[in-house]
Amino acid sequence: MTKKILIYAEVTRENYIHTVFFELANKAQELAEKLNNAEVNALLISKSGLAEEYKEAFVNSGINKIYAVEDDRFQPYCTDYYQKAALEIIKEIKPEIFLIGATNQGRDLAPRISTALHTGLTADCTGLDINEKGQLAATRPTFGGQLMATILCKNMPQMATVRPKVFKPAEKDNKKSTEIIYKNINLDDVPKHVEIIEFHKKLQNTINELDSAEIIVAGGRGMKNSEGFQLLKDFADKIGGVVGASRVAVEMGLASHDIQIGQTGKTVTPKLYIACGISGAIQHTIGMKNSNKIIAINTDAKAPIFEIADYGYIGDAFEILPELIILSEQFK
Numbered sequence: 513m514t515k516k517i518l519i520y521a522e523v524t525r526e527n528y529i530h531t532v533f534f535e536l537a538n539k540a541q542e543l544a545e546k547l548n549n550a551e552v553n554a555l556l557i558s559k560s561g562l563a564e565e566y567k568e569a570f571v572n573s574g575i576n577k578i579y580a581v582e583d584d585r586f587q588p589y590c591t592d593y594y595q596k597a598a599l600e601i602i603k604e605i606k607p608e609i610f611l612i613g614a615t616n617q618g619r620d621l622a623p624r625i626s627t628a629l630h631t632g633l634t635a636d637c638t639g640l641d642i643n644e645k646g647q648l649a650a651t652r653p654t655f656g657g658q659l660m661a662t663i664l665c666k667n668m669p670q671m672a673t674v675r676p677k678v679f680k681p682a683e684k685d686n687k688k689s690t691e692i693i694y695k696n697i698n699l700d701d702v703p704k705h706v707e708i709i710e711f712h713k714k715l716q717n718t719i720n721e722l723d724s725a726e727i728i729v730a731g732g733r734g735m736k737n738s739e740g741f742q743l744l745k746d747f748a749d750k751i752g753g754v755v756g757a758s759r760v761a762v763e764m765g766l767a768s769h770d771i772q773i774g775q776t777g778k779t780v781t782p783k784l785y786i787a788c789g790i791s792g793a794i795q796h797t798i799g800m801k802n803s804n805k806i807i808a809i810n811t812d813a814k815a816p817i818f819e820i821a822d823y824g825y826i827g828d829a830f831e832i833l834p835e836l837i838i839l840s841e842q843f844k
């Protein structure tokens with residue numbers, strides 16, 4: 513029988529398919545090949561009409577079947593309704609693997625599903641593979657980020673959540689002939705234990721800025737003080753970038769947690785990542801190592817950040833950054 517990988521196609525409040533779905537769909541093509549060409553299917557729980565509206569995007573992401581459960585009561589997100597819909601589909605199609613984005617919604621839904629199905633869930637994975645026995649090998653940091661653990665799950669489906677930006681979406685279309693399979697789920701008897709009453713907008717939207725930034729100039733303890741971070745900002749402004757920070761810089765009060773990059777912060781994949789005064793601890797590099805090009809500026813030639821950097825400046829960021837600012841003005 514053909515094996516199945518199911519991916520949760522999260523719908524945002526604005527009724528878009530969350531980008532993490534496309535990243536997972538791309539990774540799933542690779543996993544599917546190792547599972548003797550397993551089917552890659554999507555689970556879409558949404559208000560009416562979205563499966564048809566987004567069909568082209570599913571086709572291009574290499575999805576074989578879209579299991580669409582549509583009902584206007586699915587908006588806004590309601591834990592109990594979504595749990596019931598997801599459980600019914602999973603019980604019916606019995607996927608080997610179920611992948612979910614580690615977003616707020618995914619983090620709410622995934623453990624409820626794994627608990628109900630008595631299966632394991634590896635949360636916040638940074639790597640997914642299929643081992644020689646055909647099992648999902650889900651890798652994630654453990655023991656406070658000191659070790660990377662590859663976790664196997666004995667029960668089905670093998671579940672994992674993955675943060676946005678850990679994998680890349682497909683660069684070219686993965687076109688397949690995609691079928692939409694509509695499913696009706698009776699929500700009338702579902703007790704609502706949790707209800708979203710109101711949304712509060714964040715005042716500072718730096719998170720989205722980091723998400724979409726093509727250039728990030730990030731600072732760590734080596735940037736020492738607010739003048740150091742101002743230098744980063746001046747340089748970032750000159751080259752059309754935004755500022756990011758290590759956790760130590762956040763703890764020193766030099767930057768807000770919103771712009772922390774790493775295991776307990778954001779995962780970013782800009783075209784260019786410039787790490788200034790950052791040593792390159794694994795908990796930091798986990799959040800930025802997939803950047804296209806990495807430049808490191810550090811006084812210590814042995815700093816681990818140089819191991820993943822494409823270009824390195826060994827020297828004082830307080831001397832190098834002002835020179836780069838002058839240089840960038842000349843190239844305007």
Ligand SMILES: Cc1cc2nc3c(=O)[nH]c(=O)nc-3n(C[C@H](O)[C@H](O)[C@H](O)COP(=O)(O)OP(=O)(O)OC[C@H]3O[C@@H](n4cnc5c(N)ncnc54)[C@H](O)[C@@H]3O)c2cc1C
Nearest residue numbers: 732733734758759774775776777789790791796810811829
């Ligand atoms: C559970 C857990 C989760 C964590 N999550 C995160 C996370 O999400 N993100 C994160 O970043 N960290 C995280 N950490 C912390 C992480 O382990 C490191 O402590 C942290 O990344 C180090 O920050 P840093 O590189 O700024 O500081 P340091 O490691 O102290 O490095 C400072 C660097 O600056 C250099 N330097 C000093 N002066 C200059 C100068 N003038 N010019 C140039 N270079 C200079 C030094 O040579 C040094 O390499 C986590 C830790 C744990 C245990």
